[in-house]
Amino acid sequence: MNENRYVEIANLTKAYPNPFGQDIAVVKDFNLILRKGEIVSVIGHSGCGKSTVLTMLAGLNPITSGSLIVDGREVAGPGPDRAVVFQSPCLLPWMTSFENVMLGINQVYSHGTKVERKQICEYYLSIVGLADSMHKYPREMSGGMQQRVGIARAIALKPRMLLLDEPFGRLDSLTRMDLQDVILEILDRERVTTMLITHDVDEAIYMSDRVCMMTNGPEATVGQVLKIPFARPRVRSEVLDHAHYYDFRACLLSFLQKQEHRKAAHVASFSKKLLDAPVEFVEDTVKEPAKEPVGV
Amino acid sequence: MSESTTDKIKYGLLKTIDISGFKVFDPVVRLLFGEEPTKQAVDIVKYLVTPIVFVLLCMALWTVIAPRHKTKSGEVPTPTEVWAAAVVNDTLNEREDEKETDFALSGEGREDAIMEVSAALIIKEAESVELKSDLLQIEKDVKAEITGKIAPLQEAYDRLSQKNRMIKAERETNIHSLAEGVASKKAASADLLQAIRDDKAATEAGRDAEKLIKEEINEVRNNPPKALKNAQLASNAVANEAGHLSKRLDYLKTGNRSLKVTEAEDKTVAALQKLEDASTPAAVLAAAKLVVGGEETAERIAEQRYPRTATIWFQVKRSLFTVFIGFIMAAVIAIPVGIMCGLNKVVMACLTPIISIFKPVSPVVWLLIFQIVVGAFFPDPENHPLFTFFASLPLVGGLGINPALVFSACTVAICAVWPALVNTALGVSSIDQDHMNVARVLRLSLWSRLFKIIIPSSLPLVFAGLRISLGVGWMVLIAAEALSSSDGLGKFVWDEYQNGSSHSFANIIFACFVVGIIGFFLDRIMILLQRSVSFDDGAAVV
Amino acid sequence: MIMSPSETISTLFDSPKETLVRYVEVWTPNEDATRLTLVATQVTGPITRKKPKHKVVSVAKGAGLAGTAWQQKAVSIVHRDDVGQLDRINVRSDHDLTAVLAIPVFFQQEIRGVVVIGLGDGFGAAEIWTRDDRDELAVSASHYAGLESFEFITRYTRFPKGAGVPGRVWQSGLPYLLQKLGHSDSFIRSFGNDEAEIGAAIGLPIGHERGFPASVLLLLSSTATPIASLTELWECEQSAVVDAGMPVARLIGVTRIAGGSVSVGSGSSPEAWQSELLQKTESAGQPLLVTAEEAELPTGAKFNLSIPLFKNDVLRNVLNLMF
Incomplete structure (x- = not known):
């Protein structure tokens, strides 16, 4: 390549x-x-x-x-x-930040065990600085925090390409x-x-x-x-x-x-x-x- | 930033009243916690006191206006009368409860109850006799008083009518002679016509004068002193109470279930004896049949329920159960179909004509259709497994579930299905495109798409639809019950209307309030549910 | 605004300006195309300026500036500091040249000549845009007179296929002349005040490689020191060339500088003297330098340099630079 x-x-x-x-x-x-x-x-x-x-x-x-x-x-x-982060965070409001990130991880790491997936999810949430807010709902977070979740969700997919709109x-x-x-x-x-x-x-x-x-x-x-x-x-x-x-x-x-x-x-x-x-x-x-x- | 405990309690309370939709009490809570007292006081006056005053004003207006309108069912009842009706209905219910208990009592409990009730009955009967004699006395006094008042009036009336008759006769003779004069061309016909007109006017005037006196007499007759009415009421009440007690005694003594069972068992024992004693095959057979029959009877009696008279609270329970069944049916149909409609435009296009045509159909039409259709399914409702199954259930067994309930529920369902369906379809089709994009980027399977994105996202609208459905269902149900005489609040109203007793009108208005208040609480419950599933804290339209 | 060229040409050379190009040489191949021979030399500007002695000189492929341009199929640039390569031109003393460019002219893979121009002080630029590994054009060699920050930013600028004049020339394989730049919105690369002086840009495709030009030469001409007193870009009409044996051309771009004003004319047909020049260039198929003595030129013009530009096997354009 x-x-x-x-x-x-x-x-x-x-x-x-x-x-x-x-x-x-x-x-x-x-x-x-x-x-x-x-x-x-x-x-x-x-x-x-x-x-x-x-x-x-x-x-x-x-x-x-x-x-x-x-x-x-x-x-x-x-x-x-090709993971996308939009201008609005586009989080699913009925899910916590953890669940939002997990949604993608479950798709991409379907071969991993549950514990592994959980660890991956926690890792990416922590690198965007949300280790303390994993189980918050989007409405409980500021716009910046929501966007962090969006970024974690995108990066956690291990994409070939990241698209930031x-x-x-x-x-x-x-x-x-x-x-x-x-x-x-x-x-x-x-x-x-x-x-x-x-x-x-x-x-x-x-x-x-x-x-x-x-x-x-x-x-x-x-x-x-x-x-x-x-x-x-x-x-x-x-x-x-x-x-x-x-x-x-x-x-x-x-x-x-x-x-x-x-x-x-x-x-x-x-x-x-x-x-x-x-x-x-x-x-x-x-x-x-x-x-x-x-x-x- | 840490919150103090009081603050926590305060905001907890505020949240609770907000979620439950009683936001008007918000300033009260804030005032209790001493937050900006002046502002809260103003808010309370504006949004709590003023509405209460307004409602009281309406009640006052009702009290004043109601007695002025006389209908064929009597005067329009005042709030007090309606309240009295409510109390009466509640008492009726209590008595039914007592009788039901009595019916089922056995052994020592029964003995104790008999003693208690008998004692009470004796007291009541004595009281009743006393009151009756008092009443007789008062009636006599009142009669005398009224007769005394009427006598001069009657005399005046008689005199007036005598006089009028005489004058009338005079005028008639005069007219006759004029008529003869006209016939022999001695008098002008105009005079005759004038005389006839005068006669009519004079007769009318005389009648009016008589009427005035007659009305005065009626007024006296129809307005006996308050004392009489009170005495009557008191006597009736006690007699009523005594009647109830004696009914109770009936149920404790002769009508009691345990007694009946014992009786049936005794019969079986006797039959058994006979079986043993019998010598011929025919006699043995007959005796054996008797034994078996007796056993069956005993069993049946043991399972018997007290044949309750339908009181209002029973009807409320039944209506609530019916509306619940109908609502569940509506939801079970509307949600999946609505989701399919929202997901697929072809499905939507297919269903649109059906929805548009059947949505405006009157519940009455549906009721009749379902009555016919459902009836055909249950040719022998008494022994249908569905109904025997329902009858054996603990809580709802006593509600008397029958085909009438089924078709009422079906009517509720078909009328309630539309708002839920349309709203679900709207909720699914108006799903945020961003959320769908998330699903597309993640390549979610149809199943996860449905359960992780589409359904959660449309839930608020689904519940909004269900809320409308429940409201519609409740309204439809009352009408359906009234029309089909299926037990429930509607039937209560209808029965009262047909009854035409002095309390009927008050009972109907009482039922009106019951229906309204229950409807209000059903709505509140749905709002609570709706709030609990709405993820964005968006204010629901209350 | 369309203006007949002859209207202003008469006044063009009344008060000639110093051009950025100070010195011109034309090299043409010999018959078997093994060597390039210097056939003409001219200096621009006042008559007093001395023309170097015309020696018969020839170079092989790869030798000297002209030979390098031929071999590399690209414009070669030599700056003042690398005078070692310029054995024939006394840059400093004679003409104050700051850089020398050798522009090769190809007909398919065949060399048709090399034009060497020496640039002096003033305002303007010459840039060579070549394709990088991502099909974007970047400046591989350049010379700037003035324009420091422009030079800096250009180092980081890339044009994808079709973008900007370089990208356009590269995509089409045809030259392009853009006028009235300055603060205009089409001059997308400019961002400072210096660039306001830039009046016109001429993009020329150089060489051929896989259906596209191997590189693009971009000349930026300022009003103070224009590239030439008169720059004309002619488009030759294809059918006419073949039928009449004589080029029927259409003027598609012109920039003339007279007293600081820039005028534009396009779509005009050539005048007699222009026709003659075009015809000569066409028949030669080589860069051509004619002086006022050799041909009829507008009054005051000293000489004219015509560069034929081919695409595939056809003459598509002729660029005239008049001094």
């Missing part, structure tokens, strides 16, 4: 038909290859289709065209080898930083290939080995990929003090800003596309290179 091409996303496209039968591509020709054990952040404006990419990779959302390969296997439907989006900044460190620590130990969806520039720089910047939809795709050269394991203060931290930050911010400007122009053309009758103008608009999002 080529570890440099552990996860291969090639020409990934997701299109939905508009009311007039024309397909509107939300994501178009998305190309990205992840190395084994690498953490890649995908940043972009909300609604640009980053979560669509993630859910397609998770197998929760069927793809329109292109291909998705994880560890040499084509993605076909969801499975525990803005996992800290709803948390306050202190909790967010705590959780970033919790995840980084686990990932440094377990070396799980990870895709992190976020719109927080600092989070992207601190957490990931590479940042994939997505252009705004429709027809969202990869605009640029930025390699973050800081060695892992990382220490937050060192990263922040790094001479070039602000260059990376400025680069990402400027990208997002430009996408923001572009959005306004696109909304107009998108709504025109939606409203256009199927046949009109199609011939005319084909050869207009400037319309597509292109950059240097």
